[in-house]
Amino acid sequence: MDQKKMNMEKKIRVLVAKPGLDGHERGAHVVAYGLRDAGFEVIYTGLRQTTKQIVNTAIQEDVDVIGLSILSGAHLSLSQKVIEGLKTQDAEDIIVIVGGIIPEEDIPLLKAMGVCEVFTAGTPVSAISDFISASISSN
Amino acid sequence: MFKKMEKAKQIENSWDSLVAGVRAGNVRAMARLITRVEDREPGWKDAMKAIWPHTGNARIFGITGSPGTGKSSLTCEIAAELVSRGLSVGIIAVDPSSPFTGGALLGDRLRMKKIFNLKDIFIRSMATRGMLGGLSQAARDVVRIMDAFGKDIILIETVGVGQDEIEVVKAADLVMMVCIPGQGDGIQALKAGVMEIADLYIINKADLPGTDEVMADIQGMLELSSEIGYPVAPVLKTSALKNQGIKDLVETLLTHQAGKNKQEFKRGIQVKEEILTLMEREVFRSIRSRWEHSGELAEAVQQMIDKKKDPYSTVTEMLDHILKE
Amino acid sequence: MSGNSNPMEKFETAETQWKQNILDKRLKRFNLSKSPTRFYSPLANKNSDFLENVGFPGQYPFTAGSNPFDFWRAYAEDAAKMGYRPDWGGAGGVGKYGGFGTAEDYRDYLIRMHAMGRTGGPNMAFDLVTQCGYDSDSDYAEGEVGRVGVAIDSFRDFATIYEPYTGDLGIDKVPSNFTINAPAAIIIAMYAILADKRGIPLDKLRGTPQNDILKEFIARGTYIYPPEQSLRLFRDICVFCTRHMPKLNINSIGGYHIREAGATREQDLAFSMANAAAYIQAGIAGGLDVDSFAPKQTFNAFGGSMEIYQEIALQRAARRIYARMLKERFKAKNPRSMMIRQPITAHIGCVSTTLQRPLNNLTRAVVGGMAAGMSGGMPGVFPPYDEPLGLGHSQEAVQLQLDATRILIYEAKVADVNDPWAGSYFMESLTDDIEARATAEMEKIEKMGGAVAAIESGYMQKAVSKSAYEKQKQIERQEEFVVGVNCFNDDNEISVNVNREVEASYDPELLKSAEDRQQQKLKKLKRQRNSKAVSSALSALKAHAKDESVNLMVDICECVRNDVTLQEMCDVLREVFGEFQQSKL
Structure with missing residues (x-):
């Protein structure tokens, strides 16, 4: 809210992306709609994105946040590649969050590689939008 | 934790370095400059001043049409063809913002996967952000930043429904209107607002039945417009999904010379509109922030709620007050 | 005449009196304007004709069940005495669904299973690379090879998996399941070539390919070509199987996947029926008589919610809609064409499970x-409780799941009565409602031009994702309750920890090296094979793909026989057919 007062036109931009070949889109769709309704500008790129495409899109769209939706079990390697890609493009300021079916024991590993937060099944979308707003305004 | 300790690698965010970055062909700098200008961060006009001398080299094509006409796919195919001819392309894809929440779902990239990773393509999704008139200015600014970066061609793609979206394509040198078979009634409805801005008509999905009918509809409409003095715009057939007619379309785009007079006439209108829009926004912005800060606005609102004043005299009085100063 | 002018009159009078004397008083006492519960009397379906709308089990319109009793029920008591485990296969069925790594890895796994007496036919899961029509050396394959299923790049891989299937386990004796959609024609061709090379007549082959490409556009996302071209491939498979492999099921239609993607009950039913209609139409367009192939169309399952009454009614409505559609619209004459054949009927969906207090x-x-x-099926308890934890199912969870099914069958005797709700005023009325709403949605899709048009325009996909979002909002607003998720989740509750030992059936080291080994094999294959034969098989496929009237199965079989890779075939078809592009949200 403070952010909005400071600058009426400032909008938080979020890229919702599905890396890899996994085609389960329900979570990504629900989050995309939910973040839109929370007032964010959401860029949705659909299925079968390579990590390189995701990094390129994030750079061109200059998003504040990348939300990766992964249900295939490949979350560790895919998240790692996105974060490395951002690093090589001087874009480490872009926040990466991950959602999907993520075993509890993998969450600390994801955070150690630079993922800001992990949202598993049952998370309300409002929790995700609150997290994003708080992270952006504290930056 | 890990992230906080090490200083994150990110770009230098100052206006000067962003403008220099754009000139040096740094994609991240271009993307960030677009954001800061689009967000109207203080100092944006100075940055645009610095960009201005490096503009005027790109050609700008607008693509509009009703939802479902396949504009994004067509834009994608046009861009791919342009890149194959050695040209560097920037794309601005516009989607509407929700008037209720201010949020937007920007999904045009979904139809452009084919060109995502091409080095010479830069795609930027833009939301209308509910600013009447403001959007065309924001689009113009983005066009100029891409132009200064060195893009040869800039494509602006937008849904031709609301006033906002039509405003956007006015920032283009040439506007393509996309129609599809089975859209007869749609053509009638579009007549009013779009006819005067379209330079070229495209019947996309021309492999479907009903192509001849929509062709006849458009030509009928163009005949009418020629009677009142507009030049007759060409009508082309394409199928973006089957990659048919794209080469011809691009050839037409690159060689198209709308009547020189029309071009200059349009240019004049565009420049005038831009100055007026900028002026309007500046005036409004400065008045509003003054009223808000001084508390006059809140006071006036309360008076109206209390039925002590009507809105008409409130506005007149406030304006008089400013003009006197 | 005067005596039976209105047989419902006495119920109407009784209902009015009940409302006034009993219900209203109670509402007043609790200060309510509307009752939180409902009650159904004969008034709920006063015009219903039992024989016409329900009938006996195994009789048109099959509302009460596809069969008088299911085959498994005939052996249920024997199975208990023998200690039969359905997940271990045998008894002439397929084994446990699975697959991982390279063809060699999966083959070795199957050999180990056989040694333990788990001898069902192959029930194959393919990795996403294969499902999406790529080879293991594609850019898209990175990190995905052998992960969610076995990797198949060429006929050699396919044949490797079948090495242990000889003698008593020969492919003329045990069936196979292939969970494959977009490249289904290629996998079926591999099956045919395998039989051919072993000298087994094709008409001895049994099994079920999923081959339900239309729902991939709506739900699972493993499509390749646009819907229309995909349906042409379906037509070719359908005609080929009907003529040469009559014992092979043609497909397995999944309403369940659509439901999991977010569809409402009625959308699930309407969309999967619209898909089924498109398949039937494709077969007829291929020159087949409807009764020659419709009995080979199967369904996976409908369902996926916790609302027990609605899920029961859904099964009943589905059977009736399908039966009437086949009889009235497609003029089927054989009752077997009109019945829904599916391994399971209702079950909750994976989306109904929660990460919170997972034992629930x-x-x-x-x-x-x-x-x-x-609702006419085995009371199968599905999925195992640890489904949402994301580590695969543990032995313990699978054991409890199996036991729960057994308890329902043997102790609760749930499966001793067919359609126990038949004639219930409530259930018949609910079945009618669901049928009416689903039929209205089906008619809407027909007006759009059928399933293919509704997918091309993005209608179905958008409808499903909007429903998913609507459901999420209802949960967040507490209009719907999920125990432990949006209610009963405060400090008064305790978390319940569960011990589980994950079955390490798949060696993680093999998984890691699968991509590399699969790529080595590809390189070797491309060196060894007859490249002339490869290119001529591919150019025949390409030329015939352009001619819509040609059945491509012959060319695909030729490609398979000549060691053309899966992606090489798919790439040629991509060139001719184009690739599906998702529509905007």
Whole structure:
């Protein structure tokens, strides 16, 4: 809210992306709609994105946040590649969050590689939008 | 934790370095400059001043049409063809913002996967952000930043429904209107607002039945417009999904010379509109922030709620007050 | 005449009196304007003709069940005495669904299973690379090879998996399941070539390919070509199987996947029926008589919610809609063409399970099992409670799941009565409602031009994702309650920890090296094969793909026989057919 007062036109931009070949889109769709309704500008790129495409899109769209939706079990390697890609493009300021079916024991590993937060099944979308707003305004 | 300790690698965010970055062909700098200008961060006009001398080299094509006409796919195919001819392309894809929440779902990239990773393509999704008139200015600014970066061609793609979206394509040198078979009634409805801005008509999905009918509809409409003095715009057939007619379309785009007079006439209108829009926004912005800060606005609102004043005299009085100063 | 002018009159009078004397008083006492519960009397379906709308089990319109009793029920008591485990296969069925790594890895796994007496036919899961029509050396394959299923790049891989299937386990004796959609024609061709090379007549082959490409556009996302061209491939498979492999099922239509993607009950039913209609139409367009192939169309399952009454009614409505559609619209004459054949009926969906207090998922799955048992199916408890934890199912969870099913069958005797709700005023009225709403949605899709048009325009996909979002909002607003998720989740509750030992059936080291080994094999294959034969098979496929009237199965079989890779075939078809592009949200 403070952010909005400071600058009426400032909008938080979020890229919702599905890396890899996994085609389960329900979570990504629900989050995309939910973040839109929370007032964010959401860029949705659909299925079968390579990590390189995701990094390129994030750079061109200059998003504040990348939300990766992964249900295939490949979350560790895919998240790692996105974060490395951002690093090589001087874009480490872009926040990466991950959602999907993520075993509890993998969450600390994801955070150690630079993922800001992990949202598993049952998370309300409002929790995700609150997290994003708080992270952006504290930056 | 890990992230906080090490200083994150990110770009230098100052206006000067962003403008220099754009000139040096740094994609991240271009993307960030677009954001800061689009967000109207203080100092944006100075940055645009610095960009201005490096503009005027790109050609700008607008693509509009009703939802479902396949504009994004067509834009994608046009861009791919342009890149194959050695040209560097920037794309601005516009989607509407929700008037209720201010949020937007920007999904045009979904139809452009084919060109995502091409080095010479830069795609930027833009939301209308509910600013009447403001959007065309924001689009113009983005066009100029891409132009200064060195893009040869800039494509602006937008849904031709609301006033906002039509405003956007006015920032283009040439506007393509996309129609599809089975859209007869749609053509009638579009007549009013779009006819005067379209330079070229495209019947996309021309492999479907009903192509001849929509062709006849458009030509009928163009005949009418020629009677009142507009030049007759060409009508082309394409199928973006089957990659048919794209080469011809691009050839037409690159060689198209709308009547020189029309071009200059349009240019004049565009420049005038831009100055007026900028002026309007500046005036409004400065008045509003003054009223808000001084508390006059809140006071006036309360008076109206209390039925002590009507809105008409409130506005007149406030304006008089400013003009006197 | 005067005596029976209105047989419902006495019920109407009684209902009015009940409302006034009993219900209203109670509402007043609790200060309510509307009752939180409902009650159904004969007034709920006063015009219903039992024989016309329900009938006996195994009789048109099959509302009460596709069969008088299911085959498994005939052996249920024997199975208990023998200690039969359905997940171990045998008894002439397929084994446990699975697959991982390279063809060699999966083959070795199957050999180990056989040694333990788990001898069902192959029930193959393919990795996403294969499902999406790529080879293991594609850019898209990175990190995905052998992960969610076995990797198949060429006929050699396919044949490797079948090495242990000889003698008593020969492919003329045990069936196979292939969970494959977009490249289904290629996998079926591999099956045919395998039989051919072994000298087994094709008409001895049994099994089920999923081959339900239309729902991939709506739900699972493993499509390749646009819907229209995909349906042409379906037509070719359908005609080929009907003529040469008559014992092979043609497909397995999944309503369940669509439901999991977010569809409402009625959308699930309407969309999967619209898809089924498109398949039937494709077969007829291929020159087949409807009764020659419709009996080979199967369904996976409908369902996926905790609402037990609605799920039961859904199964009943689905059977009736399908039966009437086949009889009235497609003029089928053989009753077997009109019945829904599916391994399971109702069950809860994976989306009904929760990460919070996961053992509750066992309770939830039992409710799904009850719904199945009371709607004409085995009371199968599904999925194992640890489904949402994301590590694969543990031995313990699978054991509890199996036991729960057994308890429902043998102790609760849930499966001793067919369609126990038949004639219930409530259930018949609910079945009618669901049927009416689904039929209205089906008519809407027909007006759009059928399933293909509704997918091309993005209608179905958008409808499903909007429903998913609507459901999420209802949960967030507490209009719907999920125990432990949006209610009963405060400090008064304790978290219940569960011990589980994950079955390490798949060696993680093999998984890691699968990509590399699969790529080495590809390189070797491309060196060894007859490249002339490869290119001529591919150019024949390409030329014939351009001619819509040609059945491509012959060319695909030729490619398979000549060691053309899966992606090489798919790439040629991509060139001719184009690739599906998702529509905007």
